[in-house]
Amino acid sequence: MQPPSEMVHWLFGMGVLVLGLLMLAEVIVGREVWARRPWRAYLWPGLAFGLGVGMWPVMTFFTNSAIHMVAHGAWAQALMVMGGAELGLARGRLHSRWWKLATPIGIAVSGAAFLVHEQNGWFFARSAFLHHLVGWTLVGAALFPLALVFRPRSAVLKAAFALSVIALSVMLFADRDLAPVFGHLSPLAGPSHR
Amino acid sequence: MASQLVRELPADRAYANTRARVITLLGPSTVVAGIIWAIVQPYRLTLLHPHGQGFWWLAIEPPLLVAFAGIVFAVFVARPLVADLEDDATA
Numbered sequence A: 001m002q003p004p005s006e007m008v009h010w011l012f013g014m015g016v017l018v019l020g021l022l023m024l025a026e027v028i029v030g031r032e033v034w035a036r037r038p039w040r041a042y043l044w045p046g047l048a049f050g051l052g053v054g055m056w057p058v059m060t061f062f063t064n065s066a067i068h069m070v071a072h073g074a075w076a077q078a079l080m081v082m083g084g085a086e087l088g089l090a091r092g093r094l095h096s097r098w099w100k101l102a103t104p105i106g107i108a109v110s111g112a113a114f115l116v117h118e119q120n121g122w123f124f125a126r127s128a129f130l131h132h133l134v135g136w137t138l139v140g141a142a143l144f145p146l147a148l149v150f151r152p153r154s155a156v157l158k159a160a161f162a163l164s165v166i167a168l169s170v171m172l173f174a175d176r177d178l179a180p181v182f183g184h185l186s187p188l189a190g191p192s193h194r
Numbered sequence B: 001m002a003s004q005l006v007r008e009l010p011a012d013r014a015y016a017n018t019r020a021r022v023i024t025l026l027g028p029s030t031v032v033a034g035i036i037w038a039i040v041q042p043y044r045l046t047l048l049h050p051h052g053q054g055f056w057w058l059a060i061e062p063p064l065l066v067a068f069a070g071i072v073f074a075v076f077v078a079r080p081l082v083a084d085l086e087d088d089a090t091a
Helices: A005-029 A043-061 A066-091 A097-116 A126-141 A143-150 A155-173 B011-040 B055-059 B062-090
Strands: none
Touching (some): A005 A043, A005 A155, A005 B011, A005 B062, A043 A066, A066 A097, A097 A126, A097 A143, A126 A143, A126 A155, A155 B062
C-alpha cells in the first residue's frame, strides 16, 4: 500500500515549508532571541536530520531504477550529515566553523540527486519540469549557506536561504505524477489526471 | 481637565514590536495560503469528492498540509518566540 510518488513530494513539501518558516523566523528575530530557549536551536537542524531519515523509506520503496535508489540513498546521507553537523554545532559539541560546510554540501547533493534521477527532459511532464527546477534551485541555493560560512552574520544571506527553502516547498507542492506543464505533456507520459 | 502624556516608544522596542507582528503573521498567512489554494483548486481536496478514492488520496490533502504547517508553526514556534521578543523588548 504505497502512496503515489507525488504524495511523497507533498509530504516532504510540508516538512520543507516548516523548515523554511523556522529559518525565516530565526532571521526575523535575530540569533540572540532565537537562542533564548535552548530547544529552539535544535529545531531546524533536527528537522533537516529528520527529513534525511525520511528519505530512507523513499529509497527503499520507490525503486523505479537503480539511479533512483542511489540518488535517494546519497540524498538521505547528505541531509543527515547536514542536520547532524548543525545539531553538533547547536549543542556545542562541534566548534570548527568548517562544519558549516555540511549544509551547502548537503543542499548541493540534494540538488544533484534531483537532477540525476530525472531522466526525462524539462517539458516531458510537470514532474520532470519540477525535478529539473528543484534540482537547479537547490544547486543555486547551496551558494547561500556556502557564503554564510564566510559571512555568518549576514541577515541578507540568511533571508535569501530561508526564502529559497520556502520556494522549494512551493515547487514540491506543485508536483504531479502526470500533468502537463505550460501545456506540454509527452504522449509517452500517459494520460493526465486531476 | 484631564491631560495625557504621550511618550515615544524607544526605537528598539518599536523594532521588536514590528518583528513580533511579522512572526505572529507568518503562521496565519501560511494557513490562509492553504485555504486560498483549496478554494482556487477544490479538486486538490479529495475529501470533497471522496467516492471511490483510496486511503492515500483521502489522507494526504496538499492544501490541508500547507494549512497544517502554518498551524504547527503558529502554535509551537511563533507563540513562545513572540513572548521572548516581548521579554527582550521590556528588559
